[in-house]
Amino acid sequence: MQPEPSDAHEIACRLPRRDSTVPRARALLSAVLGSWSIDQEVLDTAELVLSELVTNALRARAPRDRQVGVRIAYTAEDGLLRLEVSDAGEGRPEVRNPGDDEAGGRGLLLVDALVHQWGVQERVGAIGKTVWAELKASGITAVPVERDVAAVTLQPGNLVKLRGVWRTVRSARGERSPSGGFVMVLGLDDGSVLRVDAAEPLTVRGSGQPRQCDAAGGGER
Incomplete structure (x- = not known):
């Protein structure tokens, strides 16, 4: 893997498999993107996307003690905000087209509509998968002293x-x-x-x- 360029901003966390993890992940994202001066519209979209990805990770079949990994990264070179959510669960998420009478199954449809691109990859050196999504984001304001x-x-x-x-x-x-x-x-x-x-x-x-x-x-x- 090539090292990230010096203009990259990133943070990675491990969160427990609990219902409270979704709002925690959103709060973390808001705090991080706020400190990076990311545009509010991008922040709002990113919160929706991250919520869906974390929700799917929590629903994946995996031991209760396995954690969910969250990585948030922005690289000024390509102007993309990247969200990654990793879990030790089985299977790979797929976009569904639920019927009008189905209450769920629309999460990845929403993600697909909101992001620049997204995908799934196997975790290197670990079981499970990482679902990632990239959003186009405006430049970060210079970090103050x-x-x-x-x-x-x-x-x-x-x-x-x-x-x-x-x-x-x-x-x-x-x-x-x-x-x-x-x-x-x-x-x-x-x-x-x-x-x-x-x-x-x-x-x-x-x-x-x-x-x-x-x-x-x-x-x-």
């Missing part, structure tokens, strides 16, 4: 502003809260540990883009 991002996108090395003081993130991991939500546990350069809601906006400094998050609080599945 300081910007607000969702806590879930933070990674070690980021400079984050907390109570008016800049701190370096030394470690970042996600875990479920007792209420069933998702929080980030951030280890900071002064030795302290901060627990913050995954969707909480935090001010970061620098142009580096978060690369990966583990929103399932566990290892690769």
Whole structure:
């Protein structure tokens, strides 16, 4: 696989096979594309597409403990926003033409109508498949020196502003809260540990883009 060009923005997450994964994926997408200054119309379309892809992944027959992978990437060179959803389920999704009396089966019809192109590929070195879709997107606005991002996108090395003081993130991991939500546990350069809601906006400094998050609080599945 060829390395991605330097003008690529991307983030990848692993999410649990739960009903709450669809709204979590949408919230993550909104936070990430907002920080990349993607056009609102593209964001709205991308949310619909990602919701359908994640829903299909959750419906695929797979062990309950297998996670769903989500990757969001934008490359300025070709102006395409790419959404990928991976699962360990059997079979390959196909576009259906349900009858008027059928309640479901229209998800991929919607995806096919909204995106520039989409497809399915086998997961390299793992079981299951990856369904991907690409949308045409306008250019990303230059990243400011300081910007607000969702806590879930933070990674070690980021400079984050907390109570008016800049701190370096030394470690970042996600875990479920007792209420069933998702929080980030951030280890900071002064030795302290901060627990913050995954969707909480935090001010970061620098142009580096978060690369990966583990929103399932566990290892690769």
